[in-house]
Amino acid sequence: MSTETVNPVTGKIDEQALVTKANRQDLRFAIIGFVVLVVVMATLFALVLDFMIDGVPRISGEFLTNYPSRRPEQAGILSAWVGTTLVMSATAMLAIPIGVAAGVYLEEYAPKNWLTDIIEINVTNLAGVPSIIYGLLALGLFVQIFRLGQTILVAGMTLALLILPIIIVATREALRSIPLETREAAFGLGADKWQAVWMYLLPAGRPGILTGVIVGMSRAIGETAPIITIGALTFIAFLPPAPLQDTFPFVNFDWLNSPYTVMPIQMFNWISRPQAGFHVAAAATGVILLSMTLLMNGLAIYIRYRIRRSSR
Amino acid sequence: MDASIPTKPADAHIDGPVRAHVVNLSFYYGEKQALFDVSFPIHDRKATALIGPSGCGKSTLLRALNRMHDLYPGNRYEGEVILYPEQINIVSPEVDPMLVRLKIGMVFQKPNPFPKPIYDNVAAGLWVRGIRKKSIVDERVEQALKQAALWDEVKDRLRTSAYGLSGGQQQRLCIARALAPDPEMLLLDEPTSALDPIATARIEELMAELAPSVTIVIVTHNMQQAARISSYTAFMHIGCMVEFDKTTTIFTTPKESRTQDYITGRFG
Numbered sequence: 001m002s003t004e005t006v007n008p009v010t011g012k013i014d015e016q017a018l019v020t021k022a023n024r025q026d027l028r029f030a031i032i033g034f035v036v037l038v039v040v041m042a043t044l045f046a047l048v049l050d051f052m053i054d055g056v057p058r059i060s061g062e063f064l065t066n067y068p069s070r071r072p073e074q075a076g077i078l079s080a081w082v083g084t085t086l087v088m089s090a091t092a093m094l095a096i097p098i099g100v101a102a103g104v105y106l107e108e109y110a111p112k113n114w115l116t117d118i119i120e121i122n123v124t125n126l127a128g129v130p131s132i133i134y135g136l137l138a139l140g141l142f143v144q145i146f147r148l149g150q151t152i153l154v155a156g157m158t159l160a161l162l163i164l165p166i167i168i169v170a171t172r173e174a175l176r177s178i179p180l181e182t183r184e185a186a187f188g189l190g191a192d193k194w195q196a197v198w199m200y201l202l203p204a205g206r207p208g209i210l211t212g213v214i215v216g217m218s219r220a221i222g223e224t225a226p227i228i229t230i231g232a233l234t235f236i237a238f239l240p241p242a243p244l245q246d247t248f249p250f251v252n253f254d255w256l257n258s259p260y261t262v263m264p265i266q267m268f269n270w271i272s273r274p275q276a277g278f279h280v281a282a283a284a285t286g287v288i289l290l291s292m293t294l295l296m297n298g299l300a301i302y303i304r305y306r307i308r309r310s311s312r
Numbered sequence: 313m314d315a316s317i318p319t320k321p322a323d324a325h326i327d328g329p330v331r332a333h334v335v336n337l338s339f340y341y342g343e344k345q346a347l348f349d350v351s352f353p354i355h356d357r358k359a360t361a362l363i364g365p366s367g368c369g370k371s372t373l374l375r376a377l378n379r380m381h382d383l384y385p386g387n388r389y390e391g392e393v394i395l396y397p398e399q400i401n402i403v404s405p406e407v408d409p410m411l412v413r414l415k416i417g418m419v420f421q422k423p424n425p426f427p428k429p430i431y432d433n434v435a436a437g438l439w440v441r442g443i444r445k446k447s448i449v450d451e452r453v454e455q456a457l458k459q460a461a462l463w464d465e466v467k468d469r470l471r472t473s474a475y476g477l478s479g480g481q482q483q484r485l486c487i488a489r490a491l492a493p494d495p496e497m498l499l500l501d502e503p504t505s506a507l508d509p510i511a512t513a514r515i516e517e518l519m520a521e522l523a524p525s526v527t528i529v530i531v532t533h534n535m536q537q538a539a540r541i542s543s544y545t546a547f548m549h550i551g552c553m554v555e556f557d558k559t560t561t562i563f564t565t566p567k568e569s570r571t572q573d574y575i576t577g578r579f580g
């Protein structure tokens with residue numbers, strides 16, 4: 001900054017000064033970036049470590065296979081993790097096909113006019129609506145008007161609504177970022193729109209769409225507010241019917257109509273009890289919830305890596 | 313020779329069967345007119361080169377021939393491009409762009425394979441036409457890769473991604489992809505501009521081999537290339553067709569001074 005790069009007398013440019021200045025600038029920014037990174041990571045690490053220390057020793061086979069109990073040392077999260085798994089499956093089964101289809105429709109099929117502009121702005125804004133609002137909507141619509149009850153299906157539908165905007169936006173972004181050349185190659189071959197989209201454009205956009213799906217699912221897995229609003233139970237000592245059976249047709253969707261609880265609710269419930277033993281159980285649940293989220297993200301990274309490799 | 317393809321010896325520029333006739337074609341990118349009343353014949357199973365200075369509308373003209381402009385809103389055609397023997401005006405709004413693209417294949421300036429295996433790339437044009445029988449697809453893929461002089465280099469790695477090929481190989485793959493469905497006409501937009509001299513030479517050889525069996529329209533900036541591979545040459549300038557004739561005539565005794573100036577390198 002203070003270094004003069006142009007000689008005031010001769011007007012000659014001092015190249016060495018320019019290089020020095022540039023290097024100094026880069027170094028300054030690198031140091032600031034590094035410090036911020038360390039502070040953020042250390043805070044995050046301390047938080048995670050704190051509840052790992054509380055929670056990890058509590059995790060055991062029994063913790064995963066016991067139902068909740070009045071006695072903190074016997075309480076387990078069987079109904080909670082099964083509930084979370086089933087609710088997430090229902091969410092994924094609804095949100096992924098609808099979200100991707102809506103994204104494809106908006107990007108490739110919908111006419112570009114003021115109406116679709118308004119829809120576009122609203123979809124983007126919906127991603128930022130507080131989740132409790134979705135809970136209230138679902139309570140009014142699914143539970144009170146449609147009388148679907150406090151079931152896994154309703155929880156799946158609610159969370160699907162919540163993450164739809166994320167998946168729609170990710171799908172549109174992914175389609176939009178596909179190079180024009182790929183698009184022209186597909187249409188240039190005589191492909192119709194359906195073929196171009198499903199055979200060539202969506203596969204090319206898969207990494208982006210997958211990222212959106214995982215971001216959405218990671219958000220849904222930790223949501224508590226809307227699930228409380230639509231009335232998940234806090235104490236459940238039975239499991240929903242199994243999705244697989246050994247008689248024809250081998251799959252069974254009765255679980256969708258079952259009451260349920262999920263891990264964030266179990267945590268919430270335990271934290272509000274006075275006994276310290278329940279607080280430890282809540283921390284242990286948190287560790288498992290966090291691991292599930294990490295596992296999901298890990299899976300996504302792995303799949304993305306596989307897609308990249310196969311398309312290189 | 314196909315009897316339904318007309319010969320019009322009356323017109324000085326036409327000396328053989330014609331696959332398509334461009335008649336008073338104008339094209340607009342929204343408000344901006346990019347082609348002005350362009351007319352010329354495209355001879356059957358011969359290569360026609362489009363030459364002219366940068367920005368004169370060569371790509372615009374070529375892309376009009378398979379309705380690529382219809383992918384973007386606001387573009388408009390005027391005039392006619394009559395395709396024989398069907399005798400349809402392929403730039404008419406009544407003709408579906410997909411129908412045109414099914415008949416006329418295109419190779420782009422930049423190689424644009426799909427991020428998929430080599431085999432799938434070549435088979436793509438067959439699949440979109442509903443040809444799915446494995447034995448037929450296998451045979452056509454092999455034939456197209458051989459035509460594009462790529463078979464020997466890729467026959468052991470058909471299942472690997474097309475992105476693993478070099479730029480020149482990718483461009484030949486795109487040519488094979490366009491050839492596999494056996495198009496009535498093949499359009500190429502500066503297919504060698506991103507390639508080194510050796511890859512370029514291979515593609516030029518390939519064009520020479522294809523010319524007797526496929527109708528080709530090729531845009532090129534390279535005069536020698538136009539002279540080597542084309543039978544007819546069209547010289548364009550600022551959206552207009554200045555001169556169309558046999559390549560030998562254009563390069564030896566052009567009628568227009570602008571053509572003369574361009575091919576001798578005085579402008580452009």
Ligand SMILES: Nc1ncnc2c1ncn2[C@@H]1O[C@H](COP(=O)(O)OP(=O)(O)OP(=O)(O)O)[C@@H](O)[C@H]1O
Nearest residue numbers: 341344346364365366367368369370371372373533
């Ligand atoms: N999408 C577009 N919208 C508006 N104008 C365009 C568009 N594409 C091209 N043009 C204009 O149309 C004219 C012809 O362009 P075109 O790309 O056909 O030229 P070209 O002869 O292929 O040039 P080059 O040899 O550089 O490829 C140019 O003036 C260009 O600026």
Ligand SMILES: [Mg+2]
Nearest residue numbers: 370371372501
């Ligand atoms: Mg061009």
